[in-house]
Amino acid sequence: MSDLQFELTDVDPQYFFSRDNLNSLKSSFPKIKLIQRGQTIKALGEKSELKEFDKKFRSLLNYYTEHNSIDPHVINHLV
Numbered sequence: 001m002s003d004l005q006f007e008l009t010d011v012d013p014q015y016f017f018s019r020d021n022l023n024s025l026k027s028s029f030p031k032i033k034l035i036q037r038g039q040t041i042k043a044l045g046e047k048s049e050l051k052e053f054d055k056k057f058r059s060l061l062n063y064y065t066e067h068n069s070i071d072p073h074v075i076n077h078l079v
Contacts, residue, residue, distance in 0.1 A: 004043045004050050006057065010065055013039055024072035025060075028079040029053050 017036050032045035032053050043053050056079045064070045
């Protein structure tokens with residue numbers, strides 16, 4: 001099992017990782033275990049799954065940076 005770690009400096013973690021947003025993200029990647037602590041999120045899983053997660057998660061971060069908001073509908077659309 002491999003892992004990825006993201007330090008989210010430009011993101012409000014309470015908003016970005018609301019229960020609905022986190023549930024949407026987890027349901028989009030059921031094979032990946034997500035652990036969020038403060039400004040850090042850690043993803044655990046197989047390398048191939050993590051590679052896809054990395055690409056999609058970065059697009060979610062870019063969206064949030066541009067629009068200063070994100071919700072489950074956006075997460076489902078981008079993922």
